[in-house]
Amino acid sequence: MTRELCVLGNHAIEGEVLREAVIDARDMCSMNFAREEHKKLEKILLNFVIPAMGGYDNQLACDIARHVEQIRTFSGNFCWRHRHLGASHGVVGKRAEMGEGGAQ
Incomplete structure (x- = not known):
């Protein structure tokens, strides 16, 4: 997971704010993949x-x-409650850049 801080100015911030962390869709996609x-x-x-x-x-x-x-x-359960966030970066449970055989 990336933990970089970036000043965005007036741009909108995408993501879901959790109690103690922010997880973006790409990170959640990785969690979905890890769960599978x-x-x-x-x-x-x-x-x-x-x-x-x-x-x-x-x-x-x-x-x-x-x-x-x-x-x-x-x-x-690999952030199961927020699993839907990763769907924009690939089918839930599969990373867009990952095929059946692994990394490409």
Whole structure:
């Protein structure tokens, strides 16, 4: 995220003011993309890796599951409430400059 300060004069400021931060549509688009990528990683970890480790009887598997949950919880599910802001820079969940295979 960009955190630069710019004096705009009489120009309108676009964005949504949050309690302690301002997030613009491009940043929200990145958060939407991050949410979708996290969902894919979570599916791999919970459906394949953790069972291969012996399930939740394995302490490391429990730690992985806990960290996955904490990422979603403490990120506010990647700013889910404001997900619509990113739609102007790409479909919600996909960055305009990102294809199916990753960065282009």
